[in-house]
Amino acid sequence: MGPKRRRVVILGSGFGGLAAAEALRGADLDITLIDRTNHHLFQPLLYQVATAALSPGDIAWPLRTIFRSQSNVRVVMGEVRAIDRAGRRVQVTDHPPIPYDVLIVAVGSRHAYFNRPDWEGYAPGLKTLADAVALRARMVLAFEQAERRAATSSGATPLTFVIVGGGPTGVELAGAMAEIGRNAMLPDFPFLQRQAVRILLVEAGSRVLSGFPPDLSAHAQSALESMGVTVLLNQRVREVGPKGVTLDGQFIETGNVIWAAGNRASPLLSSLQVPLDKDGRVFVRPDLTVPDDDWLFVIGDAAAVQDGQGHFLPGLAPVAMQEGRYVAAVLAAPTATGKRAAFRYVDRGTLATIGRAKAVAQFGSVHVSGFWAWMLWCTVHIFFLIGFRNRFRVVSEWIWYYLTFKPGARLLDQSHN
Amino acid sequence: MGPKRRRVVILGSGFGGLAAAEALRGADLDITLIDRTNHHLFQPLLYQVATAALSPGDIAWPLRTIFRSQSNVRVVMGEVRAIDRAGRRVQVTDHPPIPYDVLIVAVGSRHAYFNRPDWEGYAPGLKTLADAVALRARMVLAFEQAERRAATSSGATPLTFVIVGGGPTGVELAGAMAEIGRNAMLPDFPFLQRQAVRILLVEAGSRVLSGFPPDLSAHAQSALESMGVTVLLNQRVREVGPKGVTLDGQFIETGNVIWAAGNRASPLLSSLQVPLDKDGRVFVRPDLTVPDDDWLFVIGDAAAVQDGQGHFLPGLAPVAMQEGRYVAAVLAAPTATGKRAAFRYVDRGTLATIGRAKAVAQFGSVHVSGFWAWMLWCTVHIFFLIGFRNRFRVVSEWIWYYLTFKPGARLLDQSHN
Numbered sequence A, B: 001m002g003p004k005r006r007r008v009v010i011l012g013s014g015f016g017g018l019a020a021a022e023a024l025r026g027a028d029l030d031i032t033l034i035d036r037t038n039h040h041l042f043q044p045l046l047y048q049v050a051t052a053a054l055s056p057g058d059i060a061w062p063l064r065t066i067f068r069s070q071s072n073v074r075v076v077m078g079e080v081r082a083i084d085r086a087g088r089r090v091q092v093t094d095h096p097p098i099p100y101d102v103l104i105v106a107v108g109s110r111h112a113y114f115n116r117p118d119w120e121g122y123a124p125g126l127k128t129l130a131d132a133v134a135l136r137a138r139m140v141l142a143f144e145q146a147e148r149r150a151a152t153s154s155g156a157t158p159l160t161f162v163i164v165g166g167g168p169t170g171v172e173l174a175g176a177m178a179e180i181g182r183n184a185m186l187p188d189f190p191f192l193q194r195q196a197v198r199i200l201l202v203e204a205g206s207r208v209l210s211g212f213p214p215d216l217s218a219h220a221q222s223a224l225e226s227m228g229v230t231v232l233l234n235q236r237v238r239e240v241g242p243k244g245v246t247l248d249g250q251f252i253e254t255g256n257v258i259w260a261a262g263n264r265a266s267p268l269l270s271s272l273q274v275p276l277d278k279d280g281r282v283f284v285r286p287d288l289t290v291p292d293d294d295w296l297f298v299i300g301d302a303a304a305v306q307d308g309q310g311h312f313l314p315g316l317a318p319v320a321m322q323e324g325r326y327v328a329a330v331l332a333a334p335t336a337t338g339k340r341a342a343f344r345y346v347d348r349g350t351l352a353t354i355g356r357a358k359a360v361a362q363f364g365s366v367h368v369s370g371f372w373a374w375m376l377w378c379t380v381h382i383f384f385l386i387g388f389r390n391r392f393r394v395v396s397e398w399i400w401y402y403l404t405f406k407p408g409a410r411l412l413d414q415s416h417n
Helices: A013-022 A045-048 A117-121 A129-152 A168-188 A214-226 A267-272 A318-334 A371-384 A388-404 B015-021 B043-049 B129-152 B168-188 B215-226 B267-272 B315-334 B371-384 B389-405
Strands: A006-012 A031-033 A037-039 A060-062 A073-077 A079-085 A089-092 A097-100 A102-105 A109-111 A159-164 A198-201 A229-232 A239-240 A244-247 A251-253 A257-258 A261-267 A295-297 A350-355 A358-363 A367-369 B006-011 B030-034 B039-041 B061-062 B071-078 B080-085 B088-093 B096-098 B102-105 B110-112 B159-164 B199-202 B229-232 B236-238 B244-247 B251-255 B255-257 B264-267 B293-298 B349-355 B357-363 B366-371
Touching: A006 A013, A006 A097, A013 A031, A013 A102, A045 A129, A073 B129, A079 A168, A097 B129, A102 A267, A129 A159, A129 A168, A129 A257, A129 B071, A159 A168, A159 A244, A159 A251, A168 A198, A168 A214, A168 A229, A168 A350, A168 B389, A214 A229, A214 A350, A214 A358, A214 A367, A229 B168, A261 B039, A261 B371, A267 A295, A295 B255, A350 A371, A358 A371, A367 A371, B006 B015, B006 B096, B015 B030, B015 B315, B039 B168, B043 B129, B043 B168, B080 B267, B102 B267, B102 B315, B129 B159, B129 B255, B159 B168, B159 B244, B159 B251, B168 B199, B168 B215, B168 B229, B168 B349, B215 B229, B215 B349, B215 B357, B215 B366, B267 B293, B357 B371, B366 B371
Parallel strands: A006 A031, A006 A102, A031 A073, A102 A295, A159 A198, A159 A257, A198 A229, B006 B030, B006 B102, B030 B071, B102 B293, B159 B199, B159 B255, B199 B229
Antiparallel strands: A037 A060, A079 A089, A089 A097, A109 A261, A239 A244, A244 A251, A350 A358, A358 A367, B039 B061, B080 B088, B088 B096, B110 B264, B236 B244, B244 B251, B349 B357, B357 B366
């Protein structure tokens, strides 16, 4: 036992929290990583689990395995109830309070329902493995029920999937559902007509992928349409219920609405008692700390961080990871606060995939689309996947799927009627 | 439309029902396969999903995909409520009655709790993917909670797993839990002592694997003990509750009891109104039909079938598959009932695995144990796995696991506290 080491507590094992913890390997610190699940989730591929192209095990990795060889990290699986700033400790359900000298808040965000939480039951979102597995079950079940109706009744009702939100998640979901629903699953349901399966993507703005330049948005939209997805722009969701979803102009009858619109940062952040933006994110200083504590950092989707031009950084994995590494660097070299260099996000480009051999990519002024953007997307995602094993499995899954068009994990793990 | 074809309805997509349907490929019949799930499950490897060595997708395969290219089979996913013998039709929840000319009942069995259904909540069994996923979650969670206790309190309580039933499932589970729990998981829980993890196998009889010859039972027991499993023989379970399990001589404190003792055939069989044996199985005639209907077959775990010596056949996959193929042959060549040759089970040997490079095998008078029995076990199981894809994945999983001792799928797909 040397002198007491600084206690660093990290809340959340997403890209930000994980990057911070890993970047502190070897540091003379006493790190506690707290997450409500026992795994790190590679969220960018979650939609592929939801559409049964991948298995949960392919995109998630147990935290304890990740940090098995990093002796300065202790993993705690638990639900953080509140942050006790006065006592400098974290309240965890069924666990003694966990004291900290340094706190890194990387608790991410959940979907936002425009103050209509009652919609969530009819329009679940996609943030966790549980979300993805539930969504997959709903999709498979919807096909089974439509097949049953088509086989036993004369008038077959259409099978409609409505995806709300034209951002990367919505676009990726719509593309994957079009491919898997129409190409992979439909042949297994002899009574279902191809045109009976409808996939609608609803976007409130004037274009999909609004984070990308207009030409790539246009490309993404036409790619989706070529896959049989109906893209509805400038359509706000007015109501969601058991029978379907009401847009500005129309009512769409469906039992399958998926929410990919808007995020709201974790409610836990309110216990910090610092100013939050309209999405519930914490306004942080250039060194990612809260205004009144040099050793309380907020990163990732939980933080509202401005870039050099005063724009707020998007909620993307690379942003969170760079923020995590920045905080780790600050802790590794504890200079006086005044001397801390401000965090600078280095934009290495953004990617979104639409479907098999269809993607868009932006690198500054360079815009790429189609097959090569997709290859790039695959490469980047495989590269960032944690652990050889997952890479190996995801690659083999993708190759298998690319060659055969047969997703493997299309299972309901219990009876549904 | 030619003349009306005979309607064959198959209840259950286990080994028996699936073998019958597949053996009828090309037959001029109108086949309906009904199952409450949408997949065929390779049950012999279910314990590996439960112990996180494999993912659900590795051992299950969607029925619609299996029969995609077999045009005389229609798949219905639904819960069979009753068999209406008078009306010669099957009642399915949320579905019009399904009429049959020929009925093949292959509904399998569930665990038997010796008329103590209240035990099931404390001692779940292992029959479905849902069972396996739930059991896996309980195991991982038990480790997390034990680690939490060990890390935060002084007196660490032991982490005890009790497996009830020394048959193949119980032995395989105990072996897998010993390997994965002690070798793969323990290193991830720094506060847990090795000896704090206890795995007990409770058997009411005088030896494990009683279906095997005594020398192989002895080998299996010593192999289990060498892996750190405590084998308790001649111990009947008297009570199971939230605090633990009471045996003849002792009370074992644990929240982790797994039931692998005894089966009871599906309650659905009572709607057949024919004599059942003590385990709820149907006494069938030599051609596997019920006494009063030449076109109502019962196969697999649902049937009590006698061999030439008057012994009842065990509830094993090979038995069910041979019975399914026998019925298919009868239907393909519809001779007068009197002329039907009786079903004969060809015993090609039995296998049980205990752990990595540990198994026992019997082929008539030939007894094999150890590494070569295990290699044989792997080969046979891979061979019988449905579809190249699953074989490919399971093999890669096993190789990975054999080399690294790191099971991959050790995930909790939602938060637990």
